[in-house]
Amino acid sequence: MTMREQIEAAAARYPDQRSAIMPALVIAQREHGHLPGPVLEEVADILGVERMWVYELATFYTLFHTEPVGLFHLQLCDNVSCMLCRAEDLLRHLEEVLEIKKGGTTPDGLFTLSTVECLGACEMAPVMQVGNDYHGNLDVVRIDALLESLRAMARQVETVEPAAVRSPGK
Amino acid sequence: MFEPVLLKNIDVPDSHLLSTYEAGGGYQALAKALREYSPDDVIELVKQSNLRGRGGAGFPTGLKWSFVPKQAGKPKYLCCNADEGEPGTFKDRIIMERDPHQLIEGLALSAYAIGADTAYVYIRGEYVTAIRRLEQAIAQAREKSYIGANVLGSDFKFTVHVHCGAGAYICGEETAMLESLEGKRAQPRLKPPFPAVAGLYSSPTVINNVETLACVPHIVMRGPAWFRGIGPDRSPGPKLYCLSGQVRKPGLYELPMGIALRELVEEHAGGPLPGRRIKAVIPGGVSAPVIPEDGLEVGMDFDSLAAAGSMLGSAGVVVIDDSTCMVKVSTRIVEFFHHESCGKCTPCREGLNWAVKVLRRIETGEGEPGDLEQLEMLCKGIFGNTFCALGDGAAMGLRAALKHFRDEFVAHIEERRCPFH
Numbered sequence: 001m002t003m004r005e006q007i008e009a010a011a012a013r014y015p016d017q018r019s020a021i022m023p024a025l026v027i028a029q030r031e032h033g034h035l036p037g038p039v040l041e042e043v044a045d046i047l048g049v050e051r052m053w054v055y056e057l058a059t060f061y062t063l064f065h066t067e068p069v070g071l072f073h074l075q076l077c078d079n080v081s082c083m084l085c086r087a088e089d090l091l092r093h094l095e096e097v098l099e100i101k102k103g104g105t106t107p108d109g110l111f112t113l114s115t116v117e118c119l120g121a122c123e124m125a126p127v128m129q130v131g132n133d134y135h136g137n138l139d140v141v142r143i144d145a146l147l148e149s150l151r152a153m154a155r156q157v158e159t160v161e162p163a164a165v166r167s168p169g170k
Numbered sequence: 171m172f173e174p175v176l177l178k179n180i181d182v183p184d185s186h187l188l189s190t191y192e193a194g195g196g197y198q199a200l201a202k203a204l205r206e207y208s209p210d211d212v213i214e215l216v217k218q219s220n221l222r223g224r225g226g227a228g229f230p231t232g233l234k235w236s237f238v239p240k241q242a243g244k245p246k247y248l249c250c251n252a253d254e255g256e257p258g259t260f261k262d263r264i265i266m267e268r269d270p271h272q273l274i275e276g277l278a279l280s281a282y283a284i285g286a287d288t289a290y291v292y293i294r295g296e297y298v299t300a301i302r303r304l305e306q307a308i309a310q311a312r313e314k315s316y317i318g319a320n321v322l323g324s325d326f327k328f329t330v331h332v333h334c335g336a337g338a339y340i341c342g343e344e345t346a347m348l349e350s351l352e353g354k355r356a357q358p359r360l361k362p363p364f365p366a367v368a369g370l371y372s373s374p375t376v377i378n379n380v381e382t383l384a385c386v387p388h389i390v391m392r393g394p395a396w397f398r399g400i401g402p403d404r405s406p407g408p409k410l411y412c413l414s415g416q417v418r419k420p421g422l423y424e425l426p427m428g429i430a431l432r433e434l435v436e437e438h439a440g441g442p443l444p445g446r447r448i449k450a451v452i453p454g455g456v457s458a459p460v461i462p463e464d465g466l467e468v469g470m471d472f473d474s475l476a477a478a479g480s481m482l483g484s485a486g487v488v489v490i491d492d493s494t495c496m497v498k499v500s501t502r503i504v505e506f507f508h509h510e511s512c513g514k515c516t517p518c519r520e521g522l523n524w525a526v527k528v529l530r531r532i533e534t535g536e537g538e539p540g541d542l543e544q545l546e547m548l549c550k551g552i553f554g555n556t557f558c559a560l561g562d563g564a565a566m567g568l569r570a571a572l573k574h575f576r577d578e579f580v581a582h583i584e585e586r587r588c589p590f591h
Contacts (some may be wrong), residue, residue, distance in 0.1 A: 013331045015245075015371060018353035022336055026295070053353065060355040061336030063295045079257040080456055081414035081488055083502055117339065117506055118257035119296055122414035122486070123421045132298040 003031045007046050017047045021057050025064055034065040062116070070105045070112035071157075072150045075129040078115045081122035090126055091115060093140050097147065110154055111147075172400070174424040175388045176381065176408055180268040186303045188310040191271035197316050199387035200278050204324045207390070212283035216386065218394035220406050225251055225342075225379030226454070226483045228405070228472040231386075235376055237366035238284045244373040246286040249365075250277060251347060252293035252300075252380050255339040256455030257506060258486025261410040262380035264422050266293070266300035269384075270307035276383030278317055278328055279390055284376050287327050292347050295334045305332055339510035343558045344377045346512065357514040358558035381410055401427030405471035405482075413439040415489040416446065428474065432466035435489055446491040450574070454483025456503045457563030459570030460490075479570065495590040496575040497582050500568055501529040507564035518561035521552040525568065537583035545572060 001009070006027045011020035024043045025035060032039050035058050044051040058064045074094065078087045095101055098111055105112040121127045124136025128143075135146055179185045179194055191197070203212055217232030238246060250273070254262040265273055277289050293301055308330050311317045317328045338356045340346045345359035348370050369375025385407060389397050398406045409427040411434055414420045418440030425438065431453055435441065442448045450460045453470065459480040461468065468478040475482045490499060508522035525548045528541050545568060553565035572579060581589045 013333075016352065019333075019351060021353040022350070023334065026334055026336070049353075056355055057336075057353065061295075061338050063335075063337035078502075079506060080452070080499060080502055081258055081420075083499075084415045084488070084490065084494060116337075117509060118255060118259075120254050120260045120263050120294065122258055122260050122412060122488075125414055125420070129296060134299075 003027060003042075004046050007043065011047060018049055018053060020047055021049060021054055022061070025054070025058055029064060034068045036066065040066075068105075071110050071154055072130055073112045073114065075114050075116045075119070077117070077119040077121075077125070077127050077129075079118040081118070082126040085125040087115075087126040090128075090138055090140070090143055093143060097144070110151065172408075172426050174408065176265070176272070176384050176410060177269075177422065177424040179272070180264060185268045186270055186307065188271055188307065188314065191269065191275075195391070196271050196387075197275055197314075199390040200275050200282075200316060201322055203279055203282060203390050204322055204326060209283045209285060212279060212390065215389055215394050216283070219385075219389045219397040220394075220404070221382065221385055221389060221397065222405055222407075222472060223379055224381035224385070224410070224485075226256070226457070226481075228482065231378065231382055234366060234378075235280070235284050237364065238374045238376060239367065240285070242374045245288065245371075246284055247370045247373055247375040248277060248281045248284060248286040248289040249344075249347065249351065249370060249375055249377045250289060250291040250380060250383060251342065251344065251377055252291050252297075253335050253339075253341040253347060254297075254380070254484075255294060255342050255510075256457060256484040256486055257503075258414055258452060258455045258488040259412050259484040260414075261412050261422055261485070263297055263300050264410075265380050265384055266297065266304050270300075270304045271311065272384045272387065273304070273380055274307055274311050274317065274330060276386040277330055278321065279386045280376065280378060280383055281328050282321075282326055284374075286376070287329065289328070289330045290333045290351055290370070291330065292333050292335060292341065292351060294341075295336045301332060301334060308332070338512070339506075340512045340558070340560060343560065346558065347377065348375065355512070357512045360557075401429075402469065402471050402473070404473050409470065409485060411470065412484070412486045413489065414487070416443050416491040416494065417441065417489040418443060428469040428471040430466070431461065431468050431470055431487070434470060434487065435466065439487075439489070442489070442491050446493060448489060449492045449494065450490045450496065452488040452490070452567075453485070454481050455486035456488070456506060456567060457481070457559070458483040458486075459566050460496075460499075460574060461570075462574045481566075493590070495533075495588055496571055496578045497529070497533050497588070498590070500571040500575075501526070501533050503567050504529055504564055507560060511560060515557040515561070517552045518556045518564075521548050521561065522564055524548055525552075525564070532579060532582050533588060535582060535585070535587040537579075537586075539583065541583060542572060542576070542579055 007024040010023040040054045044054040126138045127136040213235045221231045222228040341350050341356045346356040350356040365375040411423045508526045511518045513519045549565040549569045552561045
């Protein structure tokens with residue numbers, strides 16, 4: 001289905017089109033990787049709602065990205081349960097091995113590194129979300145193995161355009 | 171002997187499939203209700219059970235349902251709050267990932283009771299597996315007529331939609347969740363009117379937590395007396411406790427409401443890590459005031475914890491051992507609330523920003539005399555003066571840390587460093 005068809009199908013679940021803005025943004029982000037202005041305007045036009053309504057949601061909710069993110073978005077939880085299980089050590093390690101600071105993207109466009117508020121998986125703290133997947137009970141060894149598996153996955157993709165590629169599974 | 175019911179299926183292979191749920195007696199409560207009970211009967215059963223909402227506030231569920239006007243002249247809605255974002259909490263995720271039909275049966279029974287034919291499950295966007303499994307389960311339930319146009323051949327029609335959140339803790343506040351469902355920024359609404367009268371699309375709306383709804387099939391099947399027979403009279407029933415932090419066996423535990431916090435942490439969750447001793451426990455997610463080690467005899471129920479100066483909240487139990495700096499923990503908690511403040515009201519938006527700045531400088535050894543008094547002043551300015559409970563949660567937690575672990579805050583200021591580093 002096209003993006004328009006997906007959005008129209010999602011909108012059918014609500015008596016008010018405005019309710020469909022968030023589902024539509026999820027679909028649009030999955031299609032485009034992030035949500036630049038023209039995409040937000042397209043979403044508004046498909047739903048027939050005020051463009052400002054779409055802009056205000058895209059900038060309020062943290063899962064929507066108005067700026068590009070890397071092929072793999074590493075979202076490390078550093079809230080209390082993960083902090084107690086040494087998430088900050090993992091952040092330092094990730095910054096060191098990826099040679100970027102929190103919030104940055106590697107020059108090859110492969111990894112964006114973020115910290116996030118609670119992922120709701122505190123039983124396997126420290127935990128990180130990459131695309132659709134949770135990785136728990138992390139330590140430095142597991143982090144390194146995960147990064148290597150992600151790099152191997154990326155090598156299977158013929159071309160990776162820096163900071164403009166789609167986040168897997170998003 | 172306590173018999174788990176909410177988690178009884180989760181370790182069964184393919185626990186998320188309809189066939190597994192049916193094999194364990196699933197959807198028999200729905201069939202029984204449609205066969206034997208009127209909607210008012212179901213409300214009465216839930217009232218008699220004394221089920222109190224598992225989302226944090228502990229409001230009596232049957233009473234909430236009875237507030238819905240019988241003749242509203244508008245559609246009625248059921249909203250499931252599955253936006254589980256309270257740090258330390260993961261119980262609803264486990265139910266949705268591993269036993270989604272239990273939630274769907276609870277939704278169907280609750281909708282039947284209040285006269286709703288549409289439910290929205292507002293689920294946090296990070297829970298991708300739970301979203302996928304819930305959507306699969308909804309499709310399976312529809313195929314077998316557990317939901318749909320004529321549920322199990324009756325006149326009851328019922329549709330469930332999944333609505334994904336996008337990363338905002340405030341959506342756990344029920345009116346903010348309604349705003350978000352209506353496609354707006356999630357900012358709380360003034361109450362009254364309460365959602366039961368004017369909720370989603372200004373229609374009568376009941377909002378219940380995942381765990382609350384999962385209790386309903388068991389109440390219908392086993393009767394309210396069975397439910398009331400578990401735990402304290404005023405807060406009965408089975409309860410899901412989320413154990414995390416510095417403890418040997420973190421995980422989700424189903425035990426009676428009212429179990430002693432010490433028994434929960436030291437026996438069921440295995441106690442502190444080797445060589446460490448417990449210093450403090452947050453009993454109900456980070457909104458709940460911290461309890462020092464000598465207070466762990468408290469019962470894990472709404473009233474006992476309130477009497478002890480804390481709260482059950484989401485039952486997200488976070489264990490903190492003696493290696494950990496409480497200033498650091500407090501700073502991280504207030505940073506969380508500051509980050510998640512929706513910005514609607516000044517005490518929360520500005521007060522938490524100010525508190526974070528003071529806490530950060532204390533933590534890094536740059537604290538000044540008077541900082542603790544300033545934090546107390548900020549707590550006083552925030553608590554009770556905010557639009558919703560988010561600011562209250564931050565202020566209560568900080569107050570408790572200042573009360574119970576004041577010596578650590580003082581040491582940071584006097585020694586101009588963190589004594590734990």
